[in-house]
Amino acid sequence: MNKTVNPNDLTSDDDYGPLYAARKKVYPQSVSGTFRRIKWGLMAFCLGIYYLLPFVRWNRGLGAPSQAVLIDLPNSRFYFFFIELWPQEVYYFTGLLIVAAVALFLMNSVGGRIWCGYLCPQTVWTDLFYAVERLIEGDRRERMKKDKSSDPMRLERISEIVLKHSIWLLIAWWTGGAWVLYFNDAPMLVKQLVTFQAPMIAYAWIGILTATTYVLAGFMREQVCVYMCPWPRIQAALTDEWALNVTYRYDRGEKRTSVKKAAELRVLGEHAGDCVDCYQCVAVCPTGIDIRNGPQLECIQCGLCIDACGNVMTKIGRPKRLIGYDNDINIHRRQEGKAPVYRIVRPRTVAYSAIIAAVGGIMIYTLATRSLLDVNVLHDRNPVAVRLSDGSIRNAYTVRLLNKSGYDRVIAIDANGPANATIHVIGVDSVTPDRPMIVIPRDSTSELRLLVTAPADSNPEKSIPVRFHVTDIGLGEAAFATDNFVSP
Amino acid sequence: MTDHHSDIDSVTGRSTTGHEWDGIKELNTPLPRWWVITFYLTIVWAIGYWLVYPAWPLISSNTTGMFGYSSRADVAVELANLEKIRGDKMVALGAASLADIEKDPALLALARAKGKTVFGDNCAPCHGSGGAGAKGYPNLNDDDWLWGGTLDQIMQTIQFGARSGHAKAHEGQMLAFGKDGVLKGDEIVTVANYVRSLSGLPTRKGYDAAKGEKIFAENCVACHGDGGKGNPEMGAPNLTDKIWLYGSDEASLIETISLGRAGVMPAWEGRLDPATIKAMAVYVHSLGGGK
Numbered sequence: 001m002n003k004t005v006n007p008n009d010l011t012s013d014d015d016y017g018p019l020y021a022a023r024k025k026v027y028p029q030s031v032s033g034t035f036r037r038i039k040w041g042l043m044a045f046c047l048g049i050y051y052l053l054p055f056v057r058w059n060r061g062l063g064a065p066s067q068a069v070l071i072d073l074p075n076s077r078f079y080f081f082f083i084e085l086w087p088q089e090v091y092y093f094t095g096l097l098i099v100a101a102v103a104l105f106l107m108n109s110v111g112g113r114i115w116c117g118y119l120c121p122q123t124v125w126t127d128l129f130y131a132v133e134r135l136i137e138g139d140r141r142e143r144m145k146k147d148k149s150s151d152p153m154r155l156e157r158i159s160e161i162v163l164k165h166s167i168w169l170l171i172a173w174w175t176g177g178a179w180v181l182y183f184n185d186a187p188m189l190v191k192q193l194v195t196f197q198a199p200m201i202a203y204a205w206i207g208i209l210t211a212t213t214y215v216l217a218g219f220m221r222e223q224v225c226v227y228m229c230p231w232p233r234i235q236a237a238l239t240d241e242w243a244l245n246v247t248y249r250y251d252r253g254e255k256r257t258s259v260k261k262a263a264e265l266r267v268l269g270e271h272a273g274d275c276v277d278c279y280q281c282v283a284v285c286p287t288g289i290d291i292r293n294g295p296q297l298e299c300i301q302c303g304l305c306i307d308a309c310g311n312v313m314t315k316i317g318r319p320k321r322l323i324g325y326d327n328d329i330n331i332h333r334r335q336e337g338k339a340p341v342y343r344i345v346r347p348r349t350v351a352y353s354a355i356i357a358a359v360g361g362i363m364i365y366t367l368a369t370r371s372l373l374d375v376n377v378l379h380d381r382n383p384v385a386v387r388l389s390d391g392s393i394r395n396a397y398t399v400r401l402l403n404k405s406g407y408d409r410v411i412a413i414d415a416n417g418p419a420n421a422t423i424h425v426i427g428v429d430s431v432t433p434d435r436p437m438i439v440i441p442r443d444s445t446s447e448l449r450l451l452v453t454a455p456a457d458s459n460p461e462k463s464i465p466v467r468f469h470v471t472d473i474g475l476g477e478a479a480f481a482t483d484n485f486v487s488p
Numbered sequence: 489m490t491d492h493h494s495d496i497d498s499v500t501g502r503s504t505t506g507h508e509w510d511g512i513k514e515l516n517t518p519l520p521r522w523w524v525i526t527f528y529l530t531i532v533w534a535i536g537y538w539l540v541y542p543a544w545p546l547i548s549s550n551t552t553g554m555f556g557y558s559s560r561a562d563v564a565v566e567l568a569n570l571e572k573i574r575g576d577k578m579v580a581l582g583a584a585s586l587a588d589i590e591k592d593p594a595l596l597a598l599a600r601a602k603g604k605t606v607f608g609d610n611c612a613p614c615h616g617s618g619g620a621g622a623k624g625y626p627n628l629n630d631d632d633w634l635w636g637g638t639l640d641q642i643m644q645t646i647q648f649g650a651r652s653g654h655a656k657a658h659e660g661q662m663l664a665f666g667k668d669g670v671l672k673g674d675e676i677v678t679v680a681n682y683v684r685s686l687s688g689l690p691t692r693k694g695y696d697a698a699k700g701e702k703i704f705a706e707n708c709v710a711c712h713g714d715g716g717k718g719n720p721e722m723g724a725p726n727l728t729d730k731i732w733l734y735g736s737d738e739a740s741l742i743e744t745i746s747l748g749r750a751g752v753m754p755a756w757e758g759r760l761d762p763a764t765i766k767a768m769a770v771y772v773h774s775l776g777g778g779k
Contacts, residue, residue: 021518220522227520382618386629386776389729396629396776426774427596447597451776
């Protein structure tokens with residue numbers, strides 16, 4: 001990013017070098033080709049999901065939210081299609097984060113910065129903003145000329161600038177708008193938003209995300225990748241010699257020369273490089289670097305220089321992929337006259353895949369087998385045990401029942417502990433003796449006070465385990481929790 | 489240090505800072521301008537913060553800021569809001585009868601939650617955080633009640649207290665039979681052993697059961713009733729059960745009979761509002777021993 005400084009330029013004696021560096025604005029040129037098409041496709045796919053997902057409906061029955069993906073903060077619920085997570089299950093996200101991180105490592109060891117080049121929101125939105133800019137202000141040369149021009153602004157130029165920023169703001173506003181739709185019923189919230197009846201917090205978040213999108217994609221752009229994002233630094237430590245990165249094949253490209261001279265050299269049977277120094281790879285680069293200088297922190301590996309170079313090679317009748325996904329091993333092999341070797345399957349990628357499979361498998365297993373009925377028991381601490389007037393011993397427990405299903409349940413409670421013990425739940429009149437039954441409404445928890453009384457003659461040991469069984473008497477679904485019965 | 493003015497790194501073609509460690513030179517990598525500007529802006533922001541919000545400690549106070557903001561005022565507003573939200577529910581609690589509260593799961597949960605907090609603030613010092621009690625302070629989890637264990641009786645005891653000085657308080661106390669000269673030393677030992685025998689506890693060797701029964705009938709039955717079953721009207725405990733407020737060993741009993749007992753339960757009427765007292769009665773009743 002820093003310009004190369006010519007020693008002759010440093011003439012002043014008190015020149016301690018610049019304290020800060022002014023940003024060199026990048027004007028990426030439009031390009032067509034395979035990677036550009038992939039990028040358009042992925043952009044449409046990612047933005048499509050982001051903008052439209054809140055409107056996807058999912059029937060969960062009457063009274064439950066019908067939005068497929070919903071973060072319901074007031075009620076502490078997260079809905080994802082058929083999955084409903086409660087706050088105590090947020091640890092599932094730990095698994096999700098591990099999978100996401102290792103997937104990033106895997107991408108990196110297979111094809112370099114695939115995430116940065118194609119999928120990262122910063123890249124996607126910046127790409128979209130560049131497309132708008134290009135549509136309104138023209139391609140690289142025109143934009144450079146317009147920015148440099150010292151002529152007074154004419155109406156045409158002013159309207160161009162106004163139009164560009166308006167469209168940018170519109171996209172940014174839509175981005176913020178889609179964000180808040182994930183937190184409330186989308187159609188209802190849209191209606192509230194347009195009639196100015198939505199909660200203040202919704203407008204505030206739309207405002208914040210409009211601002212960040214507009215600033216990050218419209219102005220900060222590659223500065224985010226170069227200065228703000230930690231991933232370029234991390235990925236440099238994760239890559240290896242087999243990882244395929246966007247690479248200038250200097251074995252083929254050097255020594256650079258003109259098209260004419262190269263043709264002459266080849267006629268004479270001498271070696272000539274394919275690179276004709278046309279600078280198309282530099283012109284299309286969204287971070288403004290020269291890929292021919294080798295792997296660089298600034299390179300997000302979007303593949304646009306591959307397209308640009310490929311188009312030039314086709315024109316001058318040389319084979320494509322002078323710039324391509326490659327690595328240094330193969331460059332050296334070709335220099336030695338050997339065939340290139342591509343090793344996608346290697347210990348590193350196998351290990352990453354295994355971790356993803358293992359963590360993903362555990363997550364799916366726990367999700368699939370998790371109980372929709374749960375019980376927690378907490379023993380009273382003061383007093384631990386109570387002696388009643390007839391000498392019998394009573395322990396009290398706080399029992400929390402969780403009904404995660406979409407319907408009300410009738411639950412029977414049994415306690416397996418001291419011999420001949422009776423149980424009683426405060427506020428619940430037993431229909432059947434010693435087997436209290438209670439109704440837990442759907443998607444809720446109930447906290448009960450449960451008393452276990454052992455007769456005086458049983459005289460149990462100091463502490464014996466008790467197992468509390470809760471059974472849905474309709475479905476037979478059951479859960480249990482264990483605690484202890486203590487004597488005074 | 490080398491002269492860095494024209495010191496250019498030959499590999500990268502970039503200038504260095506001139507700093508060198510063991511032959512390794514540091515490239516001059518200036519910060520981006522926007523970063524430096526943002527940094528200065530944060531400093532300006534911080535100064536603005538000092539002016540607007542309370543910031544600097546003074547000798548006995550602190551700067552208050554232009555807006556007069558204080559986090560305590562925020563808390564006061566939040567608490568007022570909370571009271572408002574709870575207000576309706578507490579009104580519902582105050583309106584419902586004690587029996588209805590125990591039957592309605594929502595009201596029961598509210599009463600238990602409210603009762604637990606208030607219990608912790610007001611009752612725990614004597615009765616313990618969970619109502620386990622101590623010597624002289626009844627355990628509220630068991631089924632033995634000096635003044636009765638129904639919801640109404642518990643509420644009455646909380647409202648007016650026992651020997652609290654309140655006009656409606658429970659009165660009646662264990663007389664000091666020894667100190668007041670009603671019973672002599674050996675009579676006290678005899679009747680103490682008789683009382684022990686009522687609940688099946690072992691008695692001293694050579695103790696005269698018939699004499700004990702006679703002393704008990706003449707002095708104790710008036711309050712503790714025939715056979716020592718107790719009387720909640722007088723706050724006289726049941727002497728035949730396994731629960732002893734002041735201990736069941738001979739020495740404790742002799743002390744009780746000689747010096748009398750008159751523990752005080754304060755009256756809470758006036759100190760706590762009626763709905764809160766109701767919540768507390770339900771809470772204590774729901775601890776497990778309520779009748």
